[in-house]
Amino acid sequence: DQQVKQNSPSLSVQEGRISILNCDYTNSMFDYFLWYKKYPAEGPTFLISISSIKDKNEDGRFTVFLNKSAKHLSLHIVPSQPGDSAVYFCAASARNRDDKIIFGKGTRLHILP
Amino acid sequence: GAVVSQHPSWVICKSGTSVKIECRSLDFQATTMFWYRQFPKQSLMLMATSNEGSKATYEQGVEKDKFLINHASLTLSTLTVTSAHPEDSSFYICSAKGVSGVLANEQFFGPGTRLTVL
Numbered sequence: 001d002q003q004v005k006q007n008s009p010s011l012s013v014q015e016g017r018i019s020i021l022n023c024d025y026t027n028s029m030f031d032y033f034l035w036y037k038k039y040p041a042e043g044p045t046f047l048i049s050i051s052s053i054k055d056k057n058e059d060g061r062f063t064v065f066l067n068k069s070a071k072h073l074s075l076h077i078v079p080s081q082p083g084d085s086a087v088y089f090c091a092a093s094a095r096n097r098d099d100k101i102i103f104g105k106g107t108r109l110h111i112l113p
Numbered sequence: 114g115a116v117v118s119q120h121p122s123w124v125i126c127k128s129g130t131s132v133k134i135e136c137r138s139l140d141f142q143a144t145t146m147f148w149y150r151q152f153p154k155q156s157l158m159l160m161a162t163s164n165e166g167s168k169a170t171y172e173q174g175v176e177k178d179k180f181l182i183n184h185a186s187l188t189l190s191t192l193t194v195t196s197a198h199p200e201d202s203s204f205y206i207c208s209a210k211g212v213s214g215v216l217a218n219e220q221f222f223g224p225g226t227r228l229t230v231l
Contacts, residue, residue, distance in 0.1 A: 041204075041227065043206050043225045089157065
């Protein structure tokens with residue numbers, strides 16, 4: 001039973017345009033959400049996070065939106081750059097309960113020149 | 114700051130042998146370390162949570178006698194895959210959580226170890 005779902009295994013976006021990566025979750029106990037970027041044969045790198053008390057968090061070119069009623073979050077990257085090509089993992093945790101982070105399967109983002 | 118290293122970065126071993134993977138927090142003390150496994154095109158699956166000086170807590174379905182975890186100090190945790198078999202071939206990633214402040218709020222991931230069992 002996947003608690004964090006990323007239904008798009010891959011996404012291609014033109015350089016300079018906006019990349020939107022989507023994520024859905026099923027566990028209503030999750031109160032903290034994270035996005036990680038991962039290159040092949042490397043560990044994930046933390047990108048941005050959002051607490052369930054917020055609906056938006058912005059950091060430079062990266063913005064994460066949270067829709068709690070829909071149990072949906074998205075990562076917006078604008079403008080997309082070639083170095084953004086990587087696998088992006090959505091993750092969630094229930095910090096009021098434990099430290100576990102539950103990951104989605106990831107979405108491979110290709111930035112096209 | 115908040116750098117986590119893993120050693121080795123890759124290892125190839127024969128079926129039936131044991132392999133030890135080290136996870137170190139280089140510039141901070143980590144009371145809690147986590148071990149994950151990732152199969153190709155799959156998500157990172159948490160295997161176990163390791164607290165310094167105590168026994169690890171394993172996730173359901175993970176054999177604790179097969180995946181031995183030791184967290185003897187605040188900067189080092191080890192994962193030993195005992196009697197490895199080809200189905201244990203995977204990418205093993207550790208993460209570490211600091212003692213206080215900002216470091217206690219996030220998990221910092223190592224670069225991973227690719228294990229191939231022949």
